Amino acid sequence: MADDRGPSGQVQRVTVGENNDGQRLDNFLLARLKGVPRTWVYRVLRKGEVRVNKGRSKPAYRLKIGDVVRIPPVRRVEKTPGSPAKGLIARVHESIVYEDDAIIVINKPSGVAVHGGSGLSHGVIEALRAARPEAPFLELVHRLDRDTSGCLMLAKRRSALTALQELQRRGRIEKRYTALLHGRIRAGSWRTDLPLRKNTLKSGERVVRVDPEGKVAVTRFRVLRRFADASLVEAILETGRTHQIRVHAAANGTPILGDPKYGDAEANRRFRDLGLRRLFLHALSLRIPWPDESACLLVEAPLAHELEKLVETLDDKEVRTDRV
DSSP: OOEEOOOTTSOEEEEOOGGGTTOBHHHHHHHHSTTSOHHHHHHHHHTTOSEETTEEOOTTOBOOTTOEEEEOOOOOOOOOOOOOOHHHHHHHHTTEEEEOSSEEEEEEOTTOOSSSBTTBSOOHHHHHHHHOTTOSOOEESSOOOTTOEEEEEEESSHHHHHHHHHHHHTTOSEEEEEEEEESOOOSSEEEEEOOEEEEEOTTSOEEEEEOTTSBOOEEEEEEEEEOSSEEEEEEEESSOOTTHHHHHHHHTTOOBTTOTTTSOHHHHHHHHTTTOOSOOEEEEEEEEOOSSTTSOEEEEOOOOHHHHHHHHHHHHHOSSOEEO
């Protein structure tokens, strides 16, 4: 990428290279102008102060190799967050479970966000970029909730990012999760097909609810093990909506244990006494047609130690348990 980068008070002209080919203009600017408020970026786009090849462009415009982007002087810059803590950088980098020349899969720890925002300065993507400052491109392929652990995939090339996102759109990437649900569920499998819609409460909290006017959402569940008051299940996503497994599990009357947003508060308190101090939801595996659709890559992330320990505790504690 050719770059005429001046101080924040000067115009910048950037020539788009391979790693930004196909990227939306607004996302390109947000990634480039770290520390600049999103409102400023969208305001200069709306006013036409950002130009592509000397012409006005919309935020959704897809950049092409060789495009020249004019970025106006950045006059109002928020304080740029410092680098991620060394401990976070090491923790994320040590969580890598698979890597090739185009993708990385990490076993994301619970409690670590996938990216900064909503009061957090840094997440997985910022930590990996800090660990690999020489990497020309690193982007998230998909996302996980902050409290969910397990397989999270990142792309090291834009071509890989677009290819994987297309595979996701076509439902070709199988995502398997492990969850502990409240209640003793009969053995077997079931499919939950309930549309979901995002809502914002008066308090400003964002929640997802079952709504006939919402987006199509489908989850397949299968019981793995049953305990007296809990069931270990496998969940496979057919769609990828925000909080999908959590809301579908709750809608079935069997919320995920440790879920503060959609769960059963009394059950959560009981299981906290047994050592569950997080959401019991883990992205166990990804099955991907990779590096092309004639091949198949299976990547697995071991269940977090604290979740394994809880299952062992339930084995020891419950007089009546069974394996399905």
